[in-house]
Amino acid sequence: MLEETQYGYQFKSGTKINHLFYMDDIKLYANKEKDIDSLIHLSQVHSKNIGMTFSIEKCARLILKKDHSMLTDGLRMPNGTIKYIEEGYKNLGILHSNINHEVEVRHKAITEYKSRLGQVLQSQLNAKNQVMAINTYALPVIRYSAGIIKWTEEAINETNIATRKLLTMHGALHPKSDTTRLYFDRKDGGRGLKSLQQRVKEEEQGIKAHAASMATSGKCLGEFQSAALTMDLRHDDEKNDWRTKPVHGAYRRQISKVGDLHQTYMWLKNGNLTTNTDSLIIAAQEQVLPTRQLQTKVYHTRDDPRFRLCRDAPQTIQHIISGCKQLAGNDYPEWHNHVARVLYRSLCNEYGLNKPQHSFEGPVEVNENDLAKILWDFYSRIHKHVLANQPDIVVVDKENKRPILIDIEVPNDYNIASKKRQVRERSPSLRRDLKMLGCKNNCSHSRHWGTERNNTGA
Structure with missing residues (x-):
């Protein structure tokens, strides 16, 4: 019925659309004010015929002329008046108006993401379940808007830094641990956190693939496909594999020669430890705990690297847990x-x-x-x-x-x-x-x- 009216907004390519429809939400377009009013009345009459009514308080009308909004009195309907809006409106959770609100949408998404991340980190979940909660409760806030607004590399990097800072503040990440290890699967020795870059990239590619498959049957999707060709797909920061790093990856390289990596990381896969214990063991494996050997050879803040109890060898994690004669009598x-x-x-x-x-x-x-x-x-x-x-x-x-x-x-x-x-x-x-x-x-x-x-x- 809407398409038969011939009203709508015409793209430069000649394609004309007059509505976007999702479930019980509809968004109407027209070139003239009287045309949009006709589409609204048509939708209202049809809704009444099938036993549905407009939620007037959720409806709004925006009139644009040369990219500037025009002040109107609204549109009077049988059950109320559809108000005029000037600054913007929400459609399916995304802010719209006569200008692109990417900055505002990104800011709101990041704020909500940090709020949910804080809720998860303050919970009593174990290490594995906390990461799962972040992936399923916090990250979708960012992913939802991907492909609709453009997420810049700078915005994603800033959000990643804020994420790691919150993890460190709550004891879920040692400040000296390797950051790329966060984004590897737990069965492979990582922490299982999903990468923001990867989630945004997957969503953008998914939308592009859907638009490509449906472009022939949907006019709007065809227009989107043409515009989406210029979308910038980012690369993950996982290229710097922690397993190849001289210090952080030394444990994995050595243990792979004498042990079963699957069994070695079984404790990570099971995930029954607290976040503090989980991050402490990871830091110990990466040799970033402040031992005397590290302070002497890397930080250069100490002259003597020897363990103070035995004075026989440098104080390393390996020496403390299995090589000190003084600890062999009682602690071991x-x-x-x-x-x-x-x-x-x-x-x-x-x-x-x-x-x-x-x-x-x-x-x-x-x-x-x-x-x-x-x-x-x-x-x-x-x-x-x-x-x-x-x-x-x-x-x-x-x-x-x-x-x-x-x-x-x-x-x-x-x-x-x-x-x-x-x-x-x-x-x-x-x-x-x-x-x-x-x-x-x-x-x-x-x-x-x-x-x-x-x-x-x-």
Whole structure:
């Protein structure tokens, strides 16, 4: 009905349109004031016939002459008056008027984006879910306007800087961490945050692809396709891959030679840690924590890089967690026992055994029910002398009639492969003899298990 009126706005190419329609929102165009009034009345009559009415308070009319708005009294309708607007109006959430409001729309989108980002960062979500919330709750504010208004490289970079600043303020990003790592998938060692550049680029390309496919059937889409050919598609800042950087990528390059990267980054993929812990571990892997080695070799704020406890080697992350003789007596065994206690509690859940009420409580030496027996740091007395006769955990599976030997190692990441090999080499004799004892006695008697305990620690 609207198209049959022959009213509308004509492009230089000769194409004429008089309406844009989306769901229950309609936007009308005409070359003359009386023509636009006719289109409005036609729409009002048809709406009444199908049982719908205008929301007069949401309707507006703008008259332009030589790119300047003309003051009018509005248009009187049966149920009210459609007001005149001069400064601008919203259509589907985007500001419109006689001029391009890109600056205002970008400013409003960025303000709303920062507000939502702050809400997410103040929540109690874990690290992975916080990133997912940013991607699904905050970033769509920016993406929605992409392809409709032009997002400049400067505006995107400023927003990226503001994003990283907020992340740092809330402890979700170490100030010295590599920024490009934010935008890699968590299964690949990144943080999983979606890039603003990539989201804007995807939206622009999606709109262009849709316009290209529908240009033959839609006059307006054909005009858009012609105008969109000049749209500037930006490139991601992910070209500077953190994995190739000499300091930030050193850990990944070294661990890829001795370990499984998929398992190495399983903690990132699961995402059960708090944001502060998540960012701290990332910073430690990237070697950007303020150790004496970093202060001496990079920042040049210290003369002596040696660790103050042992004075044997430079203070690096690797030396602190696995190479200091002073920490080997108490701290390293305690870290070892923390890991072992987590596994012990999981085994108790698996076999329905009683477990310690609190994580800091030590397990009992012998924990048994009809399904299994779990021995904690237990000296195993068998018929012949075996050097490795005190595994950290022994599980006697009564149903399957087999013993399970578990030896916990908490090595430097670079020593994972060698430690696995050492554990396999020293346990076959004990495993074979315990299996013979367990099968012979149906794993139900304890007289074959010694009661002596080695107090030297794990």
